[in-house]
Amino acid sequence: MESRYKRIVFLTGAGISSESGVRTFRDSQGLWEEHKVEEVASPQGFKRDPVLVWKFYSMRRIQANEVHPNKAHIALADALHNLEQSGCRTLLITQNVDTLHERAFGALPSKNFIDIHGTLSRSKCTKCQKVFSDRWCYFDGKSQPVQNHADNLWSHPGLQCLLSMPRRNAQGIPLSPCCSDLLRPDIVWFGEKPHGVEHAIEQLTTCDLFVSIGTSGNVYPAAGFATVARKAGAHTASINLEPTENSSAFHERIQGVASEKVPEFLKKIWQ
Template identity: 40%
Template sequence: MVLSGAGVSAESGIKTFRDSNGLWENHRIEDVASPEGFARNPQLVLDFYNARRKQLKEVEPNTAHKLLAELEDFFDVHIITQNVDDLHERGGSSKIIHLHGELKKARPVDNENEILDWEEDIKIGDFHSDGSQLRPHIVWFGEMVPEMGNAIEIASQADLFLVIGTSMQVYPAASVIRYVPSHCEVFVIDPDLENPNSFTKNENYIKSSATEGMKQLKEILIKKYK
């Protein structure tokens, strides 16, 4: 199992979720990533995600995405990602759960289960067949994470668990590591993770960017397990 975060997509040119100043693309998180923000100013929120969706068309998967996909030649790989982009898919991975939703999907404001593929801008007045306004299929702060149950189920069966590109500070996503079996070996790739020893052994912590770390880890895993 792979738990991936914004650090994987950063090397493709997608900014990490929260800058050091606490803003996301110069917006307060509460204004663009909460149901309350959408209720206050739906146009701002739609414009924000329309810009993110447009940016997604201008970037490509990086080497880390591709190396994760190549692991499928040797292992049964399940990726649980906090990222809302589609770079894992475009990089070639086949089993992916998006915990926080997907930029290229939309749903009615009052129905989280009616999910639509959506490539273009979402506008005020874009309605579902039931007459309700469409919104981005993104899990905002304060909302349930529908895929957590599936992620926990996969974690509970993992033999190898890789944490890559995530600070392990966002919950409930970070909590999936608690469900891995006792025999599961945990690896961590991150250039500056605080206290990695709380998650894994020293020798399994690769202090590196996602791309350079994946180059090292692929060799380690194949040599050790194949």
């Protein structure tokens, strides 16, 4: 079997993970102990109170470890593998930090995958920006330091992995093995530049199919990706529970739950 397309870019957002039970910042319940998002998701917030930020992300890592990839993640992982095998070039761009694509794949060539908002499975040194695969949780919800190793989180190939709990300062903040400076979650916070946008745009301008899954179309830069691909001549399709805000950018608009609509759509890619 051959794919009807030669270069495909997929974009995923929160909607692909909602059936797995992942909570997001945008849910009314998603705020953690009533903290403003800026307090726990900005460089200024980390500078002001790194303990609070690490408590927040430790809880998110624990939560991520309690949920599992659903049928949509698994169908997409299988399709990407088969498409690559058949000679089709693919790129998966996700806005999610929940690690569920990583886990559906087991191992994913990093050139074919961009987590534009970062991931819960990595940390980085605040001094030299070196990135580590880091599956540790450093605090529990009651401010107690914990040593919880999230075993089934995927380790990013090519990255140094923190196999043992890194040294921590007197406050309990983990310190980087490279510079002994503070480690922070490798999450793109407010005011920071998303990962890999140049590479994404390059692929979007040369793809012949662009598929957006579970995104509401109101978070930039990803909200503009469909328009970029469409202008470059690609067929554009959206799969989402609700109508998307940028729906005019899509030739094909499919409404429904990801676990049903994504496997259905992926079958149609083959001739």
